[in-house]
Amino acid sequence: xxxxxxxxxxxxxxxxxxxxxxxxxxxxxxxxxxxxxxxxxxxxxxxxxxxxxxxxxxxxxxxxxxxxxxxxxxxxxxxxxxxxxxxxxxxxxxxxxxxxxxxxxxxxxxxxxxxxxxxxxxxxxxxxxxxxxxxxxxxxxxxxxxxxxxxxxxxxxxxxxxxxxxxxxxxxxxxxxxxxxxxxxxxxxxxxxxxxxxxxxxxxxxxxxxxxxxxxxxxxxxxxxxxxxxxxxxxxxxxxxxxxxxxxxxxxxxxxxxxxxxxxxxxxxxxxxxxxxxxxxxxxxxxxxxxxxxxxxxxxxxxxxxxxxxxxxxxxxxxxxxxxxxxxxxxxxxxxxxxxxxxxxxxxxxxxxxxxxxxxxxxxxxxxxxxxxxxxxxxxxxxxxxxxxxxxxxxxxxxxxxxxx
Amino acid sequence: xxxxxxxxxxxxxxxxxxxxxxxxxxxxxxxxxxxxxxxxxxxxxxxxxxxxxxxxxxxxxxxxxxxxxxxxxxxxxxxxxxxxxxxxxxxxxxxxxxxxxxxxxxxxxxxx
Numbered sequence: 001x002x003x004x005x006x007x008x009x010x011x012x013x014x015x016x017x018x019x020x021x022x023x024x025x026x027x028x029x030x031x032x033x034x035x036x037x038x039x040x041x042x043x044x045x046x047x048x049x050x051x052x053x054x055x056x057x058x059x060x061x062x063x064x065x066x067x068x069x070x071x072x073x074x075x076x077x078x079x080x081x082x083x084x085x086x087x088x089x090x091x092x093x094x095x096x097x098x099x100x101x102x103x104x105x106x107x108x109x110x111x112x113x114x115x116x117x118x119x120x121x122x123x124x125x126x127x128x129x130x131x132x133x134x135x136x137x138x139x140x141x142x143x144x145x146x147x148x149x150x151x152x153x154x155x156x157x158x159x160x161x162x163x164x165x166x167x168x169x170x171x172x173x174x175x176x177x178x179x180x181x182x183x184x185x186x187x188x189x190x191x192x193x194x195x196x197x198x199x200x201x202x203x204x205x206x207x208x209x210x211x212x213x214x215x216x217x218x219x220x221x222x223x224x225x226x227x228x229x230x231x232x233x234x235x236x237x238x239x240x241x242x243x244x245x246x247x248x249x250x251x252x253x254x255x256x257x258x259x260x261x262x263x264x265x266x267x268x269x270x271x272x273x274x275x276x277x278x279x280x281x282x283x284x285x286x287x288x289x290x291x292x293x294x295x296x297x298x299x300x301x302x303x304x305x306x307x308x309x310x311x312x313x314x315x316x317x318x319x320x321x322x323x324x325x326x327x328x329x330x331x332x333x334x335x336x337x338x339x340x341x342x343x344x345x346x347x348x349x350x351x352x353x354x355x356x357x358x359x360x361x362x363x364x365x366x367x368x369x370x371x372x373x374x375x376x377x378x379x380x381x382x383x384x385x386x387x388x389x390x391x392x393x394x395x396x397x398x399x400x401x402x403x404x405x
Numbered sequence: 406x407x408x409x410x411x412x413x414x415x416x417x418x419x420x421x422x423x424x425x426x427x428x429x430x431x432x433x434x435x436x437x438x439x440x441x442x443x444x445x446x447x448x449x450x451x452x453x454x455x456x457x458x459x460x461x462x463x464x465x466x467x468x469x470x471x472x473x474x475x476x477x478x479x480x481x482x483x484x485x486x487x488x489x490x491x492x493x494x495x496x497x498x499x500x501x502x503x504x505x506x507x508x509x510x511x512x513x514x515x516x517x
Contacts, residue, residue: 193456254450301453
């Protein structure tokens, strides 16, 4: 057994805490963008994921993602030897105890389904979300995590995803697209004002996301080493560039630089650099963030043209960002940073794996999410009744209101 | 007695209040309201999507005064609330049939 490095272990445990903190950050980010009557139900969807997905992860999710990759099904799903986190204590992964790795990965499993909630904000039944979150982690997240990170078939063909461009952002973005289309548009969407009720909350949430993202990306090195430092720098640089690029694009397009644009641009930069963060130089991260700000802004505008109601732009920001960043690895990977070269260093061998990885993950998430939502629709139903949607979900679904002034 | 209802720009509330105080108007009721007249609304932009907000925030001031004070109060409100830009608001004046001070049961102008 390899020796445990205490510095690495401390770093990964702290990174796990940072990633957990992203989930309430996301709750505030989304909560500020909905109307006041739905603020609690929106926040609850993310907060609930921290509870239910943790339990699901310990019981079964972890072993489906990171159980043994041997046997006929080993390329597609992990073995069942770690059900209930059994057989983890006393083991070592790299230079850290396997338990540290398992709980670090738990935080990723929590936030990934929470990202999807922005797509169906203000109209999904809480019961439907409870079912969707559990089924989605077991059926979509855990297998894809196994393919890429658990020694599955994508890992075998050389797909690179440092911190979750494919596993987290592309899968959740694809699920968001399906969910937005299947649930349909909010009542009054396109005809009456449906504007954010508290952007100060959204900006605070974006700040917490940015802060937590250092654990997400730098922590993915699973060691306090040079690659973690590279990922930390790339994360910060891309967030900053994403913000500036988004603001420039909207200033040019709509005449104003908005606070929501600043927050969204930073998150777009963060999501896009995630898969590449351990593989690229600071200047490449600057490029990734800049491209992310402009492309994601365009993707969000496109939504209005297509007419579907991805309420809080999960597809435009996370889906598009995750895909974009995963593909940009093939172009910008630097051997000195992550040990692999991209096209700029003359290596073409990443292009096919990245294209295949992204395409299959997106296609799988689209299909499987559709099937899960279909089952939920036929059993408990997806959408709240019209009168509840009009009066607000907080009171009807949770018997509370966000503000009594 | 007259009831005067004034819809004014929110930032003019303090000046209107002081002008009425100076006249000896003993109390007032204020509410935050939204509405539009000739001014119409404004545009908000969220992630590139433009929203037209028809209703503009205003403050509604309600007072009831003795008949003798009504004209002076109206003039004081108009003078204090005027910016000469669109959206200054309006003043409505009604006859007020009766008034009661709940604590003492006084009626009429004594109740004001």
